Amino acid sequence: MAGTTDRPLLTVEDLKVSFPTRKGLVEAVRGISFSLGREKLGIVGESGSGKSMTGRSILRLVSAPGEVTARRLEFDGIDLQKANEAQMRQIRGQRISMVMQDPKFSLNPVMRVGEQIAEAYRTHQKVSREEAKRRTLDMLRAVRIRDPERVVRAYPHEVSGGMGQRIMIAMMLIPDPDLLIADEPTSALDVTVQLQVLAILDDLVTQRGMGLIFISHDLNLVASFCDRVVIMYAGRIMEICDAKNLAAAQHPYTRGLLNCLPKIDGDGSDLQVLRRDPAWLEHGL
């Protein structure tokens, strides 16, 4: 269910992202619209659907020559398109945070974990080193790391994938943002660790009343974890529905995705192959 605030946390209207390449203009996102309250919204799509670009464009992380346009891109009353770079820096990390797929690539390999988290904190809050260290340890406990004093002194390559991702979450949530964008945060993890990390995210998001955008290719995971699901294909939104009603989804692409998955209790007959309708390239929601 959407949160209790009357104004949505994030409003996106007609977002378009395109890249000029030598072979012509590549339109990664072709005019999508959705809004987000204090809830968990999943964005699902295959590779090339534009889901990652959507997440990045909210935080203005799409670098030139990529071009982002939107009729409306508003976060908590702030027009994200009109904000200048200094204002965006205030928003990034402090009010909107982003967790990405592989902690190997998003954690600084030559800095100890504790230093990185403390640095993230002190970028946005004027606090002393001791206070930052205390908050860091608290945050690591909040992401269920049992021996935070040891982890704080470790380097990123010394921790496992699941722990690295929890460290990322700690780092991104320590400034207490209102919105978290998670781009395939658990795809590089084993399935049991995946669910453990998601449970942590679940608890934190609920406790703090945050909004969460969960970008993934795994439809079943998103449907079981999120409140609402956005299905993207070729840069457009095919369908938006409540997670619990996913089985009753209308759009043939969504149905196709659901039906082509093998199931543990399936009968082993040939999997239904998704038939791509060229009309989907023309129209979206």
Added chain:
Amino acid sequence: MSAVTAKAMIEVEDLNVVFGIGADRVNAVREVTFRVPEGATFGLVGESGSGKSTVLRALSGLNPEWDGRITIAGHDQTTRRGKAFYKTVQMVFQDPYGSLHPRHTVDRILMEPLAIHGFSDPDRRIERVLGEVGLGPSFRFRYPHQLSGGQRQRIAIARALILEPRILLLDEPTSALDVSVQAEVLNLLQLLKKERGLTYILVSHDLSIVAHMCDELAVMNHGAVVEELDVSLLKRHEPKHPYTRQLMIASLGYDRAAVDRFEDFGIES
């Protein structure tokens, strides 16, 4: 010959693989034993670090440092493999973007095994195998970067089949593919198995794929097999070992209450 003692295509007994020396010694594979009858699909399931891929690499001969007994089509294998072995056993790798040489055309990639083994009539064989994996002759002179992930994986399968092996080792063949493409590739693998009477060993971390494709499976954790079961047990949600049960529950999707009951399964002695 009774059904119980039907000839096994692949027999592995007490396979051990150790990496590293001294303090860094890791028992990647510990006393793994299983049999795969001819024409069956055998699944090796586990999370990362379970040793499932290491077993496959030892089976294929890519990793020569193992001990135990490996018997393929009735022949005991040593650490060196001969050309006859490579005509019997082939492998499909996980990463479609890494398993094709970036500077070779599809034609060259498929020609190479034929040249090494001196097969006659290479052009006809190449065209035929391309058709069998659902790609036409227009793909023959493309470079890998001109192919999508699914197409590359089909070429990898074509390359594995062109020597007409009897056994295919499949190392997470679809985990890097989109789900819609995965369905096509899995269907293709099933079709090829039926058409050519192949025996498969499928390694995966995904229980639903294993349930779909396999007749029997072995679940590995920390290098050892914790449970070997018939797929029907899995389909009825009745695995016996708690680790397998946990894996199965995790595969069904996010369930907050279930997550709280997850345990850490360490190395069993």
Added chain:
Amino acid sequence: MSSDAQNLQAQGWRAWLLSSSPGSRGQARLSRAYIAWLAFQSNRLAMIGLGIVLLLVLLTIFAPLIAPYHPNDQVLADRLQFFTWAHPFGTDELGRDILSRIIYGARLTLYIVILVAVIAAPIGLAVGTTAGYLGGWTDTVLMRITDIFLAFPKLILALALVSALGPGIENAIIAIAITSWPPYARIARAETITIRNSDFISAVRLQGAGRMRIIWSHIVPLCTSSLIVRVTLDMAGIILIAAGLGFLGLGAQPPLPEWGAMISSGRKVLIDHWWVATVPGVAIFIVSLGFNLLGDGLRDVLDPKSGGQG
């Protein structure tokens, strides 16, 4: 042919070259080369570098037609003249036209650079890929030999070799080639070590390919790009070493118009007749710059890590 028809034919060629489904091995190779060329073309500095190198090649081929005088024609009455219409770059201390000597000297520069590249690069490639793929003792032995050569400063080793072999341009080339191959071996070895664990190498091992086939057909093609780039970037250094040897009288012998030797002899008159030494110096500078820009441009196109074709 009318321009419309010409346009259509050009479009036809372009479409054939850019086709995503080539119909033959030849078409696939040409297509790949064309796309690389298009990428290269978009880099203005690289095109300037290419232009300079092509100019060098043209001067080499057409020297007798372009040069106004024979490079060894001495007219002592006209010695040490400044730039005039008759002698655009002036004359040297023996009355020889500097412009003509620069043009003929281009032949020597290109000769040195190509021979060194052709000798040193294959040696480095062979040593590096073999050491990297075979590992173990082979790797250790080959790399220690490489280290021995790397330990000597290039110019000193070249000097020692030339002193032992005797002065002359061929010996200078051999000396420079011997000092140049070790870095190529290191590059090739580093690339090989990265590549040898790839799945496509595993796949070809699983087909029963022997080690030589793997090294030659699979590993070497992947090392050539970085090697080509490195060689091009090194050419500037090779020219300078050759010039240094020439300057010391150990490379090309008089009266050959080698640019380094020209600087050396022009040194004696540097104060009052600065152009005699400076003009060949500028020529060396421009050619070195040209090779550097070319090498940078090639790296952008060939190196898969910096965004070129994989």
